[in-house]
Amino acid sequence: MEIVDLRSDTVTLPTPEMRQAMANADLGDDVYGEDPTVNRLQEVAADMLGKEAGLFVASGTMGNLAAALAHCQRGDEVILGKKSHTYLFEAGGISALGGVHSCQLPNQPDGTIALDDIRAAIRPDDDHCPVTRLVCLENTHNRCGGVSLSVEYTRSVGQLVHQHGLQLHLDGARIFNAAAAQDVSAKELAAPVDSVTFCLSKGLCAPVGSVLCGSKEFIARAHRIRKQLGGGMRQAGILAAAGLMALEQMTGRLSEDHARARRLAVGLAQIPGVILDPGTPYTNMVFLSLAEGVIALESDEDPAEMVAARLAEQGILVGVADRNRFRLVTHYWIHDRAVDRAVQAFAGILQPQPAG
Numbered sequence: 001m002e003i004v005d006l007r008s009d010t011v012t013l014p015t016p017e018m019r020q021a022m023a024n025a026d027l028g029d030d031v032y033g034e035d036p037t038v039n040r041l042q043e044v045a046a047d048m049l050g051k052e053a054g055l056f057v058a059s060g061t062m063g064n065l066a067a068a069l070a071h072c073q074r075g076d077e078v079i080l081g082k083k084s085h086t087y088l089f090e091a092g093g094i095s096a097l098g099g100v101h102s103c104q105l106p107n108q109p110d111g112t113i114a115l116d117d118i119r120a121a122i123r124p125d126d127d128h129c130p131v132t133r134l135v136c137l138e139n140t141h142n143r144c145g146g147v148s149l150s151v152e153y154t155r156s157v158g159q160l161v162h163q164h165g166l167q168l169h170l171d172g173a174r175i176f177n178a179a180a181a182q183d184v185s186a187k188e189l190a191a192p193v194d195s196v197t198f199c200l201s202k203g204l205c206a207p208v209g210s211v212l213c214g215s216k217e218f219i220a221r222a223h224r225i226r227k228q229l230g231g232g233m234r235q236a237g238i239l240a241a242a243g244l245m246a247l248e249q250m251t252g253r254l255s256e257d258h259a260r261a262r263r264l265a266v267g268l269a270q271i272p273g274v275i276l277d278p279g280t281p282y283t284n285m286v287f288l289s290l291a292e293g294v295i296a297l298e299s300d301e302d303p304a305e306m307v308a309a310r311l312a313e314q315g316i317l318v319g320v321a322d323r324n325r326f327r328l329v330t331h332y333w334i335h336d337r338a339v340d341r342a343v344q345a346f347a348g349i350l351q352p353q354p355a356g
């Protein structure tokens with residue numbers, strides 16, 4: 001049985017061409033700065049994001065952490081969204097390892113943080129207060145349904161932040177999805193920010209890694225922090241080779257994943273008892289809930305867990321986002337046929353045909 005894995009775009013395996021490029025990559029010791037493939041990836045990435053320099057890191061989490069530590073001193077404060085990945089899903093690294101205090105503001109349904117909220121949260125020069133140093137945005141916004149932030153919004157936050165002498169970091173794990181959704185370049189989306197991370201290992205299909213981009217001086221600081229964090233990876237060109245292919249071959253095709261997410265949403269919308277989130281899908285994520293009572297429960301099981309288990313029996317893997325809620329993510333390995341199989345499987349479970 002062919003598995004249709006819609007849990008996340010992190011499950012993407014490298015393509016045969018990527019494996020070939022990895023096998024043939026020119027390598028050196030990257031801690032010495034001597035891995036030509038890593039150096040090339042960092043240059044290409046920085047160029048695509050419109051920054052002076054790039055740093056290859058083990059993960060998006062490491063990229064965001066190294067950025068926060070390079071921008072902030074211990075006791076400084078970072079302003080971020082309550083639904084941000086850095087606040088929710090990075091194991092509290094900025095405070096645990098960096099002593100960086102966080103000020104969490106509400107994310108609006110469109111993934112933004114209201115400018116007035118940011119303005120009001122910036123601390124006065126007062127010995128009672130931590131020093132506000134950094135603001136973080138996320139694009140696309142994972143917990144807000146994969147919605148993308150606009151260039152205009154990012155620019156207005158940049159202006160506010162820089163007027164107050166602060167820095168702006170963008171968690172752009174899926175910035176190329178945001179770029180595809182809005183038909184702008186990642187460079188335009190990142191122009192207002194001082195630093196940006198993006199993941200090679202999600203929709204771009206590389207097996208491992210992220211790149212942190214910013215000014216030369218910032219990246220030099222982040223380079224030392226990466227070493228402190230244990231992220232100096234020696235012959236990392238074997239991974240960077242796949243990352244280069246990801247940038248060259250995958251960034252231009254993400255709108256196909258978005259079209260498949262729409263196909264999935266249109267199919268699921270036909271099934272009684274399925275309630276799509278308003279606006280979904282913005283990019284490559286479809287969020288849906290089950291109407292109350294649509295599925296007969298045997299005990300105190302969560303409806304979503306039960307449906308996910310039944311889907312899994314048919315080779316369809318989905319993300320359970322809540323008691324009644326799912327997240328389905330399209331990616332390179334999900335073709336139209338896989339989308340249609342997923343829709344049929346949902347329909348079969350939610351509208352069982354009477355026997356006979």
Ligand SMILES: *Cc1c(COP(=O)(O)O)cnc(C)c1O
Pocket residue numbers: 058059060061062064085086138140142171173174199201210
């Ligand atoms: C996946 C993700 C990260 C972290 O990436 P890892 O490589 O899994 O550590 C950071 N931010 C967002 C928005 C993400 O989706």
